[in-house]
Amino acid sequence: MDITTSDLGLVARVAHLGKAYGTGPNAVTALDDVTIGIRRGEFTAIMGPSGSGKSTLMHILAGLDTATSGQAWLGDTEITRLDDTRLTELRRRRVGFVFQAFNLVPTLDVLANIELPFEIDGRRPTTDERARIDGLVARLGLTDRLAHRPHELSGGQQQRVAIARALATRPDLVVADEPTGNLDSRTGREVLALLRGAASDFGQSIAMVTHDPIAASYADRILFLADGRVVDDRGPSTPEQVSALMLGMEVAS
Numbered sequence: 001m002d003i004t005t006s007d008l009g010l011v012a013r014v015a016h017l018g019k020a021y022g023t024g025p026n027a028v029t030a031l032d033d034v035t036i037g038i039r040r041g042e043f044t045a046i047m048g049p050s051g052s053g054k055s056t057l058m059h060i061l062a063g064l065d066t067a068t069s070g071q072a073w074l075g076d077t078e079i080t081r082l083d084d085t086r087l088t089e090l091r092r093r094r095v096g097f098v099f100q101a102f103n104l105v106p107t108l109d110v111l112a113n114i115e116l117p118f119e120i121d122g123r124r125p126t127t128d129e130r131a132r133i134d135g136l137v138a139r140l141g142l143t144d145r146l147a148h149r150p151h152e153l154s155g156g157q158q159q160r161v162a163i164a165r166a167l168a169t170r171p172d173l174v175v176a177d178e179p180t181g182n183l184d185s186r187t188g189r190e191v192l193a194l195l196r197g198a199a200s201d202f203g204q205s206i207a208m209v210t211h212d213p214i215a216a217s218y219a220d221r222i223l224f225l226a227d228g229r230v231v232d233d234r235g236p237s238t239p240e241q242v243s244a245l246m247l248g249m250e251v252a253s
């Protein structure tokens with residue numbers, strides 16, 4: 001019997017993953033034979049120069065994009081074998097998303113935005129899920145903002161709504177692409193502390209793409225990509241250590 005992703009203590013993994021965009025002379029290799037596991041309950045940061053394949057890797061992990069070669073699993077589901085319908089369902093039910101641009105629905109109030117994943121799934125939150133949403137809303141300081149529309153909120157508040165929405169369904173994996181990219185540094189740190197707490201306190205698995213050494217210093221683990229390959233894999237690091245590693249990579253390339 002094969003050893004499964006869960007047996008390995010992983011929430012997601014990819015094996016010999018390749019992604020090319022375009023064909024012929026215009027082909028771009030975005031990912032080149034990447035084999036890596038994302039550990040369950042950890043906050044993992046993904047770093048690397050612009051164009052190194054960070055977003056591509058994360059999009060494939062989250063079922064937003066398909067691979068050219070190799071395999072990807074979310075839990076024990078091999079997502080590289082799923083058709084579009086089942087991929088959409090997996091994305092809806094098992095992945096939470098936090099983007100740089102918040103991606104809230106402008107016409108819906110805060111509570112409706114947080115409950116959107118349930119709405120899209122065609123159901124109401126259960127009693128347990130309702131309690132979880134209430135807990136998240138309180139913890140994220142959104143209790144007196146539930147009836148507001150996104151444009152009535154600050155950037156940091158909007159990102160907190162997006163985090164509440166990403167966590168509400170208790171997804172296997174939350175993916176965040178530059179979640180602090182549009183925030184000032186103080187607000188950004190608040191958002192990072194919330195993500196950190198979701199991993200430490202709820203065991204939420206999180207994969208976050210970032211360029212920022214300070215953001216990466218909140219993570220349990222930092223993966224470094226360069227030219228579509230994983231070139232380093234570190235445990236908790238200070239911003240200074242992350243900066244030194246990034247500088248070393250620039251010098252080496």
Ligand SMILES: Nc1ncnc2c1ncn2[C@@H]1O[C@H](COP(=O)(O)OP(=O)(O)OP(=O)(O)O)[C@@H](O)[C@H]1O
Binds near residue numbers: 030049051
């Ligand atoms: N839809 C696409 N069509 C063609 N090429 C693409 C597409 N998306 C990404 N690429 C290319 O694939 C490579 C990896 O892109 P990716 O967006 O994953 O990089 P990244 O590490 O996230 O960069 P950044 O830090 O700038 O966001 C780049 O060379 C990029 O130009």
Ligand SMILES: [Mg+2]
Binds near residue numbers: 054055056209
């Ligand atoms: Mg990117």
